[in-house]
Amino acid sequence: DIQLTQSPSFLSASVGDRVTITCRASQGISSYLAWYQQKPGKAPKLLIYAASTLQSGVPSRFSGSGSGTEFTLTISSLQPEDFATYYCQQLGTFGGGTKVEIK
Amino acid sequence: EVQLVQSGAEVKKPGESLKISCKGSGYSFTSYWIGWVRQMPGKGLEWMGIIYPGDSDTRYSPSFQGQVTISADKSISTAYLQWSSLKASDTAMYYCARRVAAQEVDYFDYWGQGTLVTVSS
Secondary structure, eight states: OOOEEEEOSEEEEOTTOOEEEEEEESSOOTTOOEEEEEOTTSOOEEEEETTTEEOTTOOTTEEEEEETTEEEEEESSOOGGGOSEEEEEETTEEOOOEEEEEO | OOEEEEOOOEEEOTTOOEEEEEEEESSOGGGSEEEEEEEOTTOOEEEEEEEETTTTEEEEOTTTBTTBEEEEEGGGTEEEEEESSOOGGGOEEEEEEEEEEETTEEEEEEEOOOEEEEEOO
């Protein structure tokens, strides 16, 4: 089974900061990678699919890149509503999550 | 508008059976896979399995194979997740989600609101 390792598992940042989250796969997965945002008590929300395609309606400050075994989710300028937990997913596996909190 | 509406919260005792549901609307229910995702209290997301309502083709994560049963009734656009004998460790939020799968893409684009299952004696 493919393992997805997210780093960091927790990060503290300020409004306006540029934030990067990494997802590493245990073996090459081409571009089969999606990113989700989850806020407390809510269902996950799709942000990016196919590693770099922004889901309709998602702000352009979110971007994704990578292929093979290393992928990144970048928030160019963190907004108050972006404080949440982020997950990567490839086929039948989710990463462990990255919680983004206010510094 | 695409919607997935899940059944309400459940409180059960160990050993009891349970079937929760996920009703799709606003799209062709038989043309997309439906997946189930578990989230234990304070923990991350776990991919449980998927079903294609068009022909009931079902795939399970090895971690959940034999522990749960996924099914669907396309006549009423509803997918199900069921347990024959619940354990305390089944206490979790369960989400259904619509899966988009094609060349180089595989993701869940619409999610249900979640069903909280609590198993306690």
